[in-house]
Amino acid sequence: MLLILTLACTTSGDVPDTAITDSASDGLRTLDNCAASFAADVPAFYTTYFRCVDVSMDGDEVVIGTNDLPPHPSSYYPESDPNWEAWDDRGGEYTQNPNSIASQAFVLRIPAAPVAKGLTITDALVDLTMMTSDEEYPAGTIGVALDGVSLYNATAAPGDDIRDEQYGFDVWEAHPSPDSAYHHHSPNPAGLAVLVAAGFATTTAPGAAEVELFGIICDGTVVLGCTELDGTEVVSADLDAQGGHLGDLRDADGTTHFAGRYHTHMCTAIDEDAFTPEIQYYGSCEVAGVGP
Template sequence: MNTSRTLILTLFALAALPACGGDDDDSPPAAPVPTDIQTADTQTADTQTVDTQAADTQTADTQTADTQTVDTGTPLPEGALTLANCETSIGSDVGDFYSTYFKCVNIEVSEDGTTLSTDGLPPHPSPYYPDNDPNYVEFDDRGGSHYKNPGEIAAIDYSMTIPANPVPKGITIDASMVDNAMGTSDEEYSASTVGIALNGVAIFAAMAAGNDVLAEEAFTFDLYEGHPAGSTYHYHFETPGPLEVLVDRGISNTSEPGAGNVELYGIMCDGTIVLGCTELDGSEPDDSDFDAQNGQIGDISDGTTTFFEDRYHVHVCPDKWPDYPFFPEIAYYETTSCVGPGGGGGGQGPPPGGGPPGP
């Protein structure tokens, strides 16, 4: 059993974390929470998850022996959406950070900042695709501990403009602010899409609309640790999906969370950078000045190029910092337009009759 996963549930199972959907009047009773959260199974070197691609484009489809990816048990058919064929369009004046690390998005620069546009479709398999979609795979209940929510992935076009020079709010993000509860602080992100992952998938914070509990919702995650709110597929915390972009670009050696030499997940709407267990240059983060959501100020550099100076960023790494395992809850910078699709009722609480099905 993964010790950090057990700690995550121990810390959060008793907290009523508002989650990705649900109706206050119709939601069933809260479910008993199992004792661990399993993450995506990693793939051995001789297991391919989707059809192989051209030799000069390495994705989750075809991996080298030292690159692990998600093993869904079913190769994807021709026509499936992957990193190799997703639409990526990056303007010539777009900054190096975005052009280096993002795929499956359209990126343009305006006077307001950098605008990322996406349809939000994950370029990997998921049981939340319609069953006639080439990216559909059967839901893995992981021995009976997991169950599907009623959502179904659909393309939803949206854009997010990241300010060129984010303005700090001047707040101290401490434990009194980071409570994983919706509507308890004016500084928290909204209950919807509040960031974009490297692969164009929506990022949600540690909570969302409704009265569900995120510790329970974790048992609806697919093998990429994502699920939909209505039709908006999204991630709440560490996931192989964005890390596969780093492998595709030759930046990281594996897409297994917590194991890569470089880990970057995406960017929040206010300009906060979301890293994993490493700094962007692969070095070990100094956690001596972490705030309550594993955030700190520092340069964002790959060791050669400094993309941002003195930028607030967070580290999502449950194995090292289990007290806060999610994407950030509190927006460090001023926000003007930080609400995307995915808010509102999604009916994602426990299934009728209580909690997740037993083994």
Template sequence: MTKSLFHLALIFVFLLTSCGNDDNNNNNNNDTDTDTDTDNETGIDGGIATPISAFDEFNPKAVTVSFDGNEIIIESNGLPNHTSPYWPEDNPLHIDKVANNTEVQSPGRIGERSYELTVSSAPELAATGTTTGLGAIGISVSGGPIFNDLEGDNRPIEEVIVENFDYAGAHNGPSGYHYHIESFDVPENTTLSFDDEQLVGILSDGFLLYGRREVDGSYPADLDASGGHFGTTTHSNGVEFYHYHIINEYYFGNVIPLFAGQLQGTPNTIL
């Protein structure tokens, strides 16, 4: 082989190798771009994302959480992971009435139901609030749905209705077992928020709902009419984001609604 042909062959090999390396680099970059970093503190349009670690609190036997682009899908079978007199009597989680409740119970027993809520990974405050309606307005950490402070005929919770609640702040109805009020402080309550900073659930506008207190044990002093504010939580890694608290106001001396205001974000349908 002549010297010039040898040089041409070397140049050809070099170019071929360089093209191959470029392809490999491009492939690696594409893989990186398609990875989803669930620990990011920013979401769509630079908004503050919902802390992904909060979903670790949800009952894994009832709730499935998945991520699809800028959306979070929360699915639940509605079966809580705590005891209640509303479980069928042959269920291991069945107990008798507890706390200051009477023997009065609403008809029906806890059974499997399907709930699905899709929210933005970085929900934003809306220009105006939205009044909640009857039915599920959120999904709790136990898997049961969260209702507002109204009953089936749109009347506020009354003392006679409070008698139907178990220690978890829930009762049964035509739409199944659901929560209206904060749980009672009784020995049986080992999983639900009571006068603390624990996560309660997520509401249909994508904002998380926490207990009455801040992380430092104080009651928040800057809540809006819905119980919301920007602040840190047990899941936010020091980053402030908008979330709700149970408002520290009692009905009838000893019960507190989980949520009685307007949703401050854009509500999504709970299927």
């Protein structure tokens, strides 16, 4: 029998001014009240950094379940939802897309010890365009953010440009797909809000936080921001074409969560095309519950 632990959450600090931290009575979904569970044998990386997800082990796979509902307000919630807020067009530059957020049932199975495919990830592979390489991640949900929201890869359909999509993002740098799955492609304050709540950072501004971690991808690739997990500076000369390299993911307390793990850095100060990874470094990516 698995012992299920319920994560107790606290929230404080410099979240965007749209965040309301404790309003469970009116049905608002927050980092404080979103449901989460972590089986006793789940690695500390998940129990330490993730909220609003159910995590368990199945053999050598970490199984993460999420409903993909963001624990913060968004204009992409239906207007009847307690988490709905008015669209902010940020000086007229941003236009809301016609989609809206709905609950999903995503399950990711992430290998505890992923096996590298042996790729060297070059500029030729990272073209931000869908279906140009067999080594790309699939379309749709490929990873999970620290707050349970989906991570998509950084490609657009041929003829479209992922860089233009950002003008449809809400103030949390995310938007819903036509099948109502809310997701990120880029650095965002939502992941950093979890780190603020957990006491690892004091700001949700990407590029300025003491530690920047955004989530994990189906194959075991970890997505960080402008710092390593212990808050130290990224040695950018090491990075491949999608901001990735191999390294130990060690926290500020000296705990090594992953040794020699491929991870990417989404950091506009290093590369202005700071997106989620496009090319799958490790061999296995299993995601169920993905919409059409």
